Each structure stands twice: as structure tokens, then as C-alpha cells.
Amino acid sequence: xxxxxxxxxxxxxxxxxxxxxxxxxxxxxxxxxxxxxxxxxxxxxxxxxxxxxxxxxxxxxxxxxxxxxxxxxxxxxxxxxxxxxxxxxxxxxxxxxxxxxxxxxxxxxxxxxxxxxxxxxxxxxxxxxxxxxxxxxx
Amino acid sequence: xxxxxxxxxxxxxxxxxxxxxxxxxxxxxxxxxxxxxxxxxxxxxxxxxxxxxxxxxxxxxxxxxxxxxxxxxxxxxxxxxxxxxxxxxxxxxxxxxxxxxxxxxxxxxxxxxxxxxxxxxx
Numbered sequence: 001x002x003x004x005x006x007x008x009x010x011x012x013x014x015x016x017x018x019x020x021x022x023x024x025x026x027x028x029x030x031x032x033x034x035x036x037x038x039x040x041x042x043x044x045x046x047x048x049x050x051x052x053x054x055x056x057x058x059x060x061x062x063x064x065x066x067x068x069x070x071x072x073x074x075x076x077x078x079x080x081x082x083x084x085x086x087x088x089x090x091x092x093x094x095x096x097x098x099x100x101x102x103x104x105x106x107x108x109x110x111x112x113x114x115x116x117x118x119x120x121x122x123x124x125x126x127x128x129x130x131x132x133x134x135x136x137x138x
Numbered sequence: 139x140x141x142x143x144x145x146x147x148x149x150x151x152x153x154x155x156x157x158x159x160x161x162x163x164x165x166x167x168x169x170x171x172x173x174x175x176x177x178x179x180x181x182x183x184x185x186x187x188x189x190x191x192x193x194x195x196x197x198x199x200x201x202x203x204x205x206x207x208x209x210x211x212x213x214x215x216x217x218x219x220x221x222x223x224x225x226x227x228x229x230x231x232x233x234x235x236x237x238x239x240x241x242x243x244x245x246x247x248x249x250x251x252x253x254x255x256x257x258x259x260x
Contacts, residue, residue, distance in 0.1 A: 033224030040195040044163035102196035109231045
């Protein structure tokens, strides 16, 4: 399944397009909660940092299920920014913690593999999650 | 998937909130705004019942962090109860749990709040 995400979209509306009714039907499914969190993190980052560079910004999000896992692929225009190659952030103690970098830390810990490519101004971020529980049909 | 915030009528000095929905980038500003008016100078504890929180992202965590910093700066504390597994996983990733008082159940939290209230009154 492939959808187009725009900066004005809410995370809830994106999730509803991908998995209608899932939030109320399946709130504790591990893979689903991970996907919700990852999509919100990436969407918020793009909305805040990349979309302002383009008057009509749009990101495509593909979701595919195969081989006991789920793949989320984000493709969007913009300068190179490799989220797989970011410095570790200092997360302790809380009093000294900055506000940046938490989202990428969470995404990198929730997925099992994260690949990034940049070609001719197009970023491709691919995230793979293993699914250990029962997989509801998407 | 909006965020619903219900404040319990608790002891003075304690802001006890039940959260329902996603603590994501769209909804977190609502919680931040609510807390900025709820946390008055007399508040020494903020208690979040997270049983209804479906997922939390960094935007929600920033509000929690801000609250923890604010309460620590005045010698207060922040507690959370009934974290769902997916929410707890994110709290674990960012290592925030040591800064929080964590309760498994609402009854456990209520008992703790009552003990604090008795201590404050004495």
C-alpha cells in the first residue's frame, strides 16, 4: 500500500488511511504500536525540518508485509540527511538533556533495520520491523 | 485519535491526570498547555495515569521531561501508572523511568498519594 503524506496531515489521519479502525481494534499489538510511533516521528521531522523548504511538499509512504515482517518506506525530496548515521545523544541526566535527537533514537530502537539512500534530491528511508505476534491482515 | 485529559479531584498540591489517546506530535501541545495552567506554585506532584495512552512519541516525552524538570526544580516529583507495554518500551529507550515514580496500578498510586498527603498535613 502506498499513500501520500502532506504536512497538514495529522498522524491519526495517516494511520486511519493505512489501517482503518486499527487504533480502537488493536491498540496493544506490538508491531502496530511501533509503526504508529515511527510514523509520527518521521512525519513530525519532515513537517518541521524538510517541508518548509518546499512550497508543495509531499512524502510517499509505502507499507509492505513480507517474510515475517513489515517494511515502511518513506520517500521525500530534500537535502541529504542520513538518520542512520547520527551521533549518540546524551540522554542522562534528564536535567541536562537537550530536546533534539530523541525521535531518531526511538525510531532506530523500535525498528530492526534502517536503510537510507539519497539520489538526485530524493531521500529514501526504509525501515524494517520483525513481527513476532500474530499479524492482522493489512 | 485525539487526546483526552481528565483531571481527578485529588488532594491539594497534586495534579492527577488520566490520559486517553495518543501522546503524539499532534496531541502533545494540548497536554503541555493543560499542564502549564494546572501546575501552579503550590503543586508538588504530577501524577499521570497512562492506561489509556495508546502510544507515545518524542513529542509526548518532551512534555513529560519538561514536567519532570519543573517538578524536580521545586523538590516535587512526577509519577506514572499503568504504562502499556508499547509505551513502556519507549520510556525504556529514553531511560526516563529512573526520573519518575512508577506504579503498576491505580490503587498503588492512590495509596502513595494518600501517604504523601498525610505527610504534608503533618
